[in-house]
Amino acid sequence: MSQRSEAQEVFVKIKGAYVLHLKLEVENMLIGGVARFNRYVHLETIKDARGNPYIPASSVKGRLRMLIETSYGLAGITSPDALTKSADERYTWSKLKERIPKDKRKDAFCLLALFGGLNDVGPTRLIFHDLRFEGTPVTEIKPENMVDRFRGTAENPRLVERVSGVARGRLLILDVEPETEVEDKELRESVCPHGIRMLKNGFKLLKLLGLGRGVSRGYGKIKNIIIEKIERIDAGGSVSVIYEYKGSEDNIEEAFDELIQNMCPDRAQEKRGDA
DSSP states (O other): OEEEETTTTEEEEEEEEEEEEEEEEEEEEOOSOEEOOSSSOSEEOOBOTTSOBEEOHHHHHHHHHHHHHHHTTOTTTSSTTTTEEETTEEOOHHHHGGGSOGGGHHHHHHHHHHHOOOGGGOSOSEEEOOEEESSSOEEEEEEEEEEETTTTEEEEEEEEEEEEEEEEEEEEEEEEEESSOOSOHHHHHTIIIIIHHHHHHHHHHHHHHOOSTTGGGTOSEEEEEEEEEEEEEETTOOEEEEEEOOSOTTHHHHHHHHHHHHHOTTTTTSOOTTO
């Protein structure tokens, strides 16, 4: 399988994919905050066509990207606005890297390779799936208001729906390599292990800081993130299990270490640095 990047004549070969089976235990989550403004609920958590709450893949991907960009000092460097040269033109990596401090280039390239943003970096390596709740999740309606600081009175009362439960979904990580000569070969190779370690740290921050709206007000708490299993699918479709959860307290660290050992064994022991 090959994909073509249009900014430059860059071809990549997809050698396979790694499938992370995710389990999230969440409390008091408000995803989407859909404004209904009926007499019952002002803000509803997002639901599918059957009326079941779920966690959209876009919410997880966007939150992870934001957390990684912020923690690695990439905000304003790899954000969508920074990647746009004009209304009709986006930067290529060869042009963008000139605007990035040298000590941030590896971090920036790895983030763009994983989450996407520039055609000449190659296809987005990460493919997120929606997370679906097991059984019937617990929902509650929470009353809220705003307080006038001068008069000490409550204003703008509203009812907000929150959901708690266990949700499962998948994350695919494409394993690719260039088929043609490319610039910055060393940076491309650094996606594993450096970029995968960045992703690992993003998951740790996600577990700590939560997901969805209103996390500063106690919404979106994540009690636990468990990577239950990692499968490798090769280009021919054969599937093998490279990791299974066995109750480790530091499951995220353990699972990503195994992923790196399998994805890039020759570089797995490279200096970790701040990743």
